[in-house]
Amino acid sequence: MIYILFSILLGGAILTFLANKISGLLRDTFFLLTMLGATLIFYTQLHIGGLVNFSIGSFNLEWGVNSFSWYFSLIVLGLGTLAAFYALSYMKGKENLGFFYFSFLISILSMLGIVMSHDLISFFIFWEMMTWSSYFMVIYSGKNVQKNGINYILFSAFGAYAMLTAIALVYANIHSLSIVEMISNYGQFSPALQTWIPILFLMAFSVKAAMMPLHVWAPGAYSDSPMAYTSVFSGALSKMGIYGMILIFVTMISHLPDDTWFREVFAWLGAITAIMGTLWAIAQDDARKLLAYSSVAQLGYIITGVAIGTDLAMLSALFLAALHALFKGTLFMAVGAVERQTGTVKFSEVTGLIRKMPWTFIASLLAIIALAGIPPLGGFVGKWMLYESLINSNHYILVIAIFFASTSAFLYCYKFLFGFFLGQEEKEWAHVKEAPALMVVPMLLMAGFLVILGTFPGILLKPADTAMQTLGFAPTEGHLWSMSVLFNAWGDQVLLRPLVYAIAGIFLFFLIILTVKGWKNTRYVTTKDISSSGEVPLEHENLTFSVNFYQPFLRAVGPVMKHRMITWYREFGAGMETIFDFTRRIYTGNGQTYAIYVMVFLVIILLLQNTIFG
Amino acid sequence: MHEIIQITWGAIVSFILAFTVGITYMGLNRKITARIQNRIGPPWYQNFIDVIKLGSKQTSIHHGVMQHMGPAFIMVTSVMSLLIIPILNQNRFFPNLNFHGDLVFLLYIMVFGPLGMALGAGQTGNPNSAIGVTRGLSQMAGFEIPWVMALVALMIQYKTTSIVDLMNIQVETGKWLMFSSPFAFLAALLAMLGMFRYAPFDIVGAPQELASGPMSENGGKYLFVMMSAGSVFAFAKLTLYVDLFMGGANNLIILVVKTFSLYLFPMLYGIVSPRYRTEQSVRYFWGWPSLFGLLAILHAMFF
Amino acid sequence: MEKTKLSIISQIKNHFNDAREKNYPYNRVDFSVRKEIVPQVLLYLKDVMGFKHLSHISCVDWLEDNEFELVFIVWSPADKIKVFVHTRLDREHPVMDNLDMIWRHAHTYEREMREMFGIQFTGLDAPEEFLLEDWQGPPPMRRDFDTETYAAETYWERPGREDAQDVRETIEKRTGEVLPDFAKNYKR
């Protein structure tokens, strides 16, 4: 069945690409059919535990599905299908659509391939396919294509080399490329290898997961690819890094004798990523950049959860990973909708869309509530489990760091909603209409799922728990996971339903009171009718406050934000350039000089003859 | 079914209690402020009159659905905190929705309302509202740090994230947490200054600069609900402090005495203070209060 | 200071032959010039003699001479001396050169004068009204504008009470003594 799944995706991709030449409708049909067919086959036909293997040359390739990879495929295919519907409408009228859909399907294929490969060689191949297909998306459109594309491909290449080195080291030692064998033989490696192999792998994975020193590519790449793909890019593709990280942490690092410092370092890197990502997100004026930095920050929480590695922490990381795909997918789609309808993504340019694009607003509102982790939506469940696990595993300062990041996240959450949808309604945007249904419905579906998850997190927690059992975690209180019951770190029950009902009840009660009281004498007035010292703002005067939004806050955190990682990299690059420039001067172009080089070399060899060879 | 009725009934009764006490506190605040400024001041029940008057305003306007819902959002925070925070020791007053881990829940539900109201304030299109909201959110990022540090210190010292557990520990040992973890109490107390938003931290409402900030477009019934919610929330916060640090209360009179003595702190601090700028306020909370919080965590880890 | 003032006077008179000066006590010097050379005089004062600051532009309505008088007050922070530059405009067609290229804030004074006296500044780039919103009458600061009649026509006046009494008479009647007439000694 895996063959069929992969061949459907590959064939569909090629057919879509070819059909583009014939007709747009055919292309769209192929594209949708491929996505739907893949999803259908995945849900109905794929059996957990099935393995297929075949040989190419001397390499034995092995693909299979277990609960763990099933969980991640769920994220990929769920988000991918919705994004595919969204893309149909979003990409309408753009150029090179065949290429776009081709890369889209290939990246879905490669992500599925990554989670389903059981050997390192196909893992690496799929990994590279994913990198390249997403690279095509980054350079597909956008303004700073060169800079962002190069940033992305450089960091990805760095990660890929690290991974390749690790794979080579593994092969040199065990003469096998099977992941299972690598894990089972891990104990027999020399201590140095035991440390370095996971580090090299983690380097590759943390590039994709945009962890702190290696995150530089993320804001540019996320904001420059088309929004229909960015939702997949940030929602699902970055989760591949998390997938690898979990694998490495569970199978390798937990066997290290001194894994504590490893975990501490990564947990802290995650926390710092979260804090810095949040702070930089607050400073952005471009909605895509804001969400990109926010993705970096959210992945920071997940990395922290993975690195801590207790049952609850891992569960929260898995839960947050799926949740992040949901809400960040929704938000990127919302930005895409706004971009399509207004032509801009700057908060300082567009205001007051709430009455023009109400459904987009509702979807983004729900996604933002989930992102901020405010009950009663799903985000709270993930955050809550993360805190509980951190407190229970004695990471106290880490809790504060994570909490600081999550409190500061409210700032950019509000900025996002306010910047686009609230504020004064302007004449300039009076013509704006709601995005087409094909774009709105996927957003609303995901937002609705977030609401359901707030009451019934068991829907996701059950598969996550099963996935963790595959990784060798003891079934925690997990076997008790029922739909709306959580367990805190001490094993006590938390009933979610009464909380949600209470919130909804109180809200509705007071809303009804507010609405019914003086119903006849309550009036809607326009946003121009505000109490600005009796002055009536003119049609073209926009009083919305949207420039330098959080200036006082940024002034307060100013010292922290003075240093940027990208500056460091640039300086590093400049330094390397100087060195290379110096090295280049060896080649003077003069034959006489080269003769001298040879002479000097020989003399040195002769002089050091005894030292080196003797 | 029986439980639901009991909890609803409890919510109503504790809401009325919190409303009465909270509004009285606000009135007493005005009275005491007046006396300190050598005035006679309004009667202690002045805020009741104000609330009734706001409720009896005949017309009201709104700028859209979000502003219309804003007060309902903030009411959710107030009433939910009342439902989570036990009013008296051993739930003698009324059963609540306590669960193990409710401290974290409380931290998040406390921002539900303000954020909802901030959306409403944003929809008015009044620049003052938006500026007030950004100030409020910035300040929240400030005071939440010492406040969370204090709570985390309690959590790790007693290995629980439940308010009821912390109360029971105080009842069993007979020792208030403000004495057994003094640094946590200090940090939380200083964070309370920001939570109550009295001077010098009244940068959100700042009537002189921002024309009452997020509330500047709300009048009539909207302001009525907001004022009630504010009073209820003030009482809920004070009760939480009493529960966490001052051993809870065995009956309502003790509760009122304890909460009022706590309430005197931000009030008296505020009367004699000017106003901070936003970044000063944020930095204030990241200074000494956070240091106390850090000390509290160290104290909890090693003693 | 007196020396500096004298040197200023001689310098200006050297450059602008028809400038008439008047030396006031303390730190004030006045010049009267033709309206055509006002920008040159002011530029000279600003750039060469260090009168960097334009303190004020004001206008006097000489109804009897059928002229407006514009007064430019400039101030030298180094010498602590202020120079008043007077010029006269025709009252029927009051047109003056725009000075906001020399001092940006002259703009404000010019707008005020345009509104209050109806003086046109050539090239003044400010279409909107400045102080008087919706003003439709004649420029109100001109001396031939009868503000009392205008106010009586435009704004409804409260008729006053039926039993209103003259203050002087009432007090005299009540107290029985004759009040001194202050107004008699006051000469207008």
Add this chain to the structure above:
Amino acid sequence: MINDKNSQKIVDIIRNYARKHSLWILAYGTGCGAIEIPPTMTSRYDAERLGVRGAATPRQADVLLITGYLTTKTLKRVIRVYEQMQDPKYVIGFGSCTINGGMYWDSYNTIKALDRYLPVDVYINGCMPRPESVLAGFAKLQELIQAGKADGAKKYKENLEWYRENQKKVIPTWRMPEYNW
């Protein structure tokens, strides 16, 4: 029960009591009168003991306090502010400038009688009225509210056309949202 006459009476008594004792003023500080407000509100005369308290915006205010002369330019803003206030609302004209123009009786841009343009409930005489008379004015307004006679807003609504005519006479370019509540 609610439509019952007696209970409506009780509700009215409570309402009027609350309205009387909670006057949130929007001090529209025109002219010299604004300087009389601080002593009225602060320690010396302490208007807060009567329930008088400053409001920050017209949406929250009950009383519009116009403290002095009104130029036509300011009148425009005052009308706007008044219409933004929410019922029930009252207007206090403060100082002789609002009554008959005061010392600005012959000014070319100052209105002479405020009640032609806005429904004034209470006038406070004086140039300027001392804080005692301001307090007396508040007391008078409270008396009127208690008796249910402070119905300026109702009058304004009923005679809107007349008021508009007067307003538009002195404000030629009328560029305001319509009064519709």
